[in-house]
Each structure stands twice: as structure tokens, then as C-alpha cells.
Amino acid sequence: MSRRAPKRHVPWRLFSLLTLPLLAACSPQDAQTTLNRAISTSGLNVTNNVRYGPDARNVMDIYAPQNVNGAPTVLFIHGGSWEGGDKEGHKFVGESLARAGYVTAVMNYRLAPANRYPSYVQDAAAALKVLRDRAASVGGGPDNLFVMGHSAGGFNAVETVVNERWLREAGVPVSSVRGVIGIAGPYSYDFRGFSSAKAFPQGGTPDEIMPDRHVRRDAPAHLLLVAENDTVVYPQNALNMEAALKRAGVPVTRTVLPRLNHVTIMAAVARPLTFLGQTRQLIIEFIEAHKRR
Template sequence: MKRTGLLLLCGALICAGLAACSPVQTLNSVVPVADLTIETLRYGPDARQELDLYAVPGLKAAPTVLFIHGGSWTHGDKSEYRFVGESLARAGYVVGVMNYRLAPQHRYPAYVEDAAQALAVLRTAAPRFGGDPDQLFVAGHSAGGFNAVALVDRHGYLEAAGVPPQSVRGVIGIAGPYSYDYRGFPSRNAFAEGSDPADVMPDRFVRPGAPPHLLLVAADDEVVHPQNALQMEAALRAAGVPVERHVLPGLNHITVAAALARPLAWLGGTRDAVVEFIEARRSQ
């Protein structure tokens, strides 16, 4: 597997220099999905308000996972994360990989509200594919990790979308910016002009009774500082919310997400940590 993954990665790097393809396209092209059930679901009127559902046929009472992509809230697309849908579907879950409206046209909290609506639609659809609507997990990478944590931890988003808070069994943040002053970064255009991070950051709004969290940190991350996870962990513990924080060696901000792919799981422990977290909290 390690040799196969290395060859794939090398091929992706070579392909990156060609106009016709990209590393993620290369990865997705070798991820088998022909035997999976895949369906696109809409959760709102905007062209970006849809998600792709992935499932292995024949599931029963399986955990249901919503995955939210990164991209500084200004770019990214669910089509780039087919490898995540395939990987978690093979683990035995009903998986939704969502798009959301992008900044600067749509600033905070629009993309968190989109996540709430997407989760509601996924929850309703899940039983048709063998998913349990009361075993929900919300996961995200980078900006998507912010969205996932903000959605579940701040009171009001789940309720407004009609999702019972108790139906969410866990939150998985992968290299997420949960506690930073965006006013000094280009990502400030994802938030309202003149807004205060103290009124926005998820570590300031942890509701009592929130579900367990898994915070994954890439040891070599030079994009999102590890302090974000440390401060989020402290806030969760102060609120009495169970939390695990794992620092994954040898991974950076990009490879910590790439390691969710089955062919690249050898890169680091992302996929194993995610699956172990879900399995420990699923109902039998």
C-alpha cells in the first residue's frame, strides 16, 4: 500500500504541471466509486447549496457523516473531495460532501447556516440509504472545520434547521481555524467588515451539552496555527465537553486532508483517527 500510495502521489505531482489535470483530479480518478450509491441533493435555491451523498448499498442503521470542505471560505468544491466520500462510505457510513455559498459575496454566518441546512437534508435522506438520522457526525477541514465546530457548538444553528442537537454524536475538526484574529489575514473578507473575532470564533461559544469533539492537528501545518486547536480544546473542557486533540506527525495543512483518502492513508493517521472516533460513538 505504501508503494502504491507513493506512486500515486508522484503521479499527482507530475500531473500538477499539466493544464488538463490536477493532483486532486488524479487522486479522484483512481478512487473506485462505480459500485457506490451516489446522489446529489439540494438543500437551498442557490447553485452552491447542494451536497453529494455516498453510500455502500445494503447499509443498516449506519452513522451519517457530513463533510465540509476548506478553502478560506472563498473557494473549493465538493467535486474535489470525492476521495473523502468514497473513503468514509467504505468505512460503512452514509456520507454527505457539501458545497456552501462562498465569500466575499456570502459572509459569516451564511456558510454556517448552509451547513445546518445541509445537515438537515442529509438527516432526512439518510434512512433511504441505510443511515441512522440520530447518529450524525459533522466533520470539516480547514475553513470547513470552523464551519463544523461553529454549527454544532454555538446555540441556535441546529435548532433553526430542525436538527435535534442530541442527534449529533460527534464533531471532527481537521486543521480548523477556531480561534484567530481574521482582521490581519486575507480571510477577513469572509467576515463582516468591522466585526470582532470575539463575536465570531467558535471557541467563544461552546454550549453546555455539546457532543464529543475530535480535533486533528497537522504537526507541520504552516497555514493554521496549532494554537487554534489548543484554545478550542481549552474552551470545550471548560464547558465540560469531551474532547480529544491529536497532533499528527509528518503532515501539513494539505496532506492532513489527503490522508483521508484510502490510497494515501499511509501518509498519516487522519483516516484511522476519524474512523476510530466514529466507531467509539456509534450505537450498536
């Protein structure tokens, strides 16, 4: 009878050195799989597939620290050009922020081209409503909410909160959202010239759809993180979004992270890979500065 070799623990620093070349060159999906293998949710309270709507993708996973009460509560929205991606690939986000003391939901949403704008934004608002309703039961604060997204998910996060329509329609009090975190998001571009046009209505225009055209004056503070070497989402998106927020009098911080690209700016949220850049640190500092006390 053969015996299986015991599972060996790989130190985080060694894991980081071994996988850094992969993360720099691989697809986002492969990078996410690699990151998820490096983390454990032991000691956290994890509730999978919490339903927030009728569609098969209207589900989210909630990661919560133990023994917290009224903790900042974060809704994270994945990227993928509105056509791909899933919550399973972002376990590392839930784990990382839960270890920082925050109740964190990682959501799926309906995908294009079958579901075009605003369906995925409406999904984010609906997920936030359910997360708010459940927050106290898992140690979170229903009026201590943050919305965060990467790439297409950054668009969803910002649009959900700055456009007064979506929270109102979902029944989420605007005052309950303390801040928005956009990571490499396309907030201001003419989608008609890109393959992502299939995520938006035929005949739609940027003026009708882009978040930088929809800023309400009572929107909460924003943190816009930009990767210096991003060749997927141009930095001009964050510049335009920052300008629109400032015109409306909304507090905003735009930070360019050196050496990072569209994939590694998100990978740096994972605790084993914080040496890549300051993504995780800046997110925590922003939440700490704006959380309800």
C-alpha cells in the same frame, strides 16, 4: 483505424509513490484532482447534487454503502478559505468513508466575499437537516450524525454544532449529532489581520464569531486533528478550541499528526494514501466510539 490502448489499473502503492511529491508541494485543488483519479465508487450508491437550499451552491453528493441500516451518517465540509473549493474535489472523502460503512454527504456552500459569516454556517446546518431527513432512505441513521470539515470547513463544522443557535434554527435536534471532527481548522484567531477577513462581517470581532467563544455545555464529543507541519492554520487554534471545550465539560481529543502538512493531513483520508498518516484511522475510531448503538 487506430485502436485506443486498454486502460491500465495502477496499483495504489505505486500510485502513492508516484504522486507523493506532487501532494507535498501542489495546491489543494491539484492534490484533490490527483486523489480523485485514484479511486472508484463502484459498488457504492452515489446520489449527486442533492439540493438543500435555493442557492446554486446549496447542493451535496451522498455516498452510501450497500445493504446498511442506521449507519453513522457524516456531513463533510470542504476548505478553501471560505472563498473556494467544492464537493467535486472531495470525491475521495465520500468514497473513503463510505467504504468504511458510513453514509457520507460531501457538500458545497455559499462562498465569500459575496457571502460572509454566518451564511456558510447556516448552509451547513441546512445541509445537515436535509441529510437527516434523507438518512434512513439511504441506509443512514437520522440520530447517528457526525459533522466533519477541513480547514475553513473545520471552522464551519465546529461552529455549526457548538453554537446552539444554528442547529435550533435549522430544526436539527442537538441530540442527533454524535460527534464533530475538525481537521486543521481555524477555530480561534483574529481574522482582522488576515486576507480571510473578507469572509467575515465588516466590524465583526473574534469574540462574536470564533467557535471557541460559542461552546454550549451539551455539545457532543469533538476530535481535533492537527498537522505537525501546518503553516497555513496555526496549531494554537486547536489548543484554544480544546481548552474552550474542556471548560464547558465537552469531551474532546486533540491529536497532532507527525510529518503532515495542511494538504497531506486531508490527503491521508484517501484510501490509497493512508500510509501518509493516521487521519482516516483516527476518524473511523472516533466514529466507532461515539456512534449510536
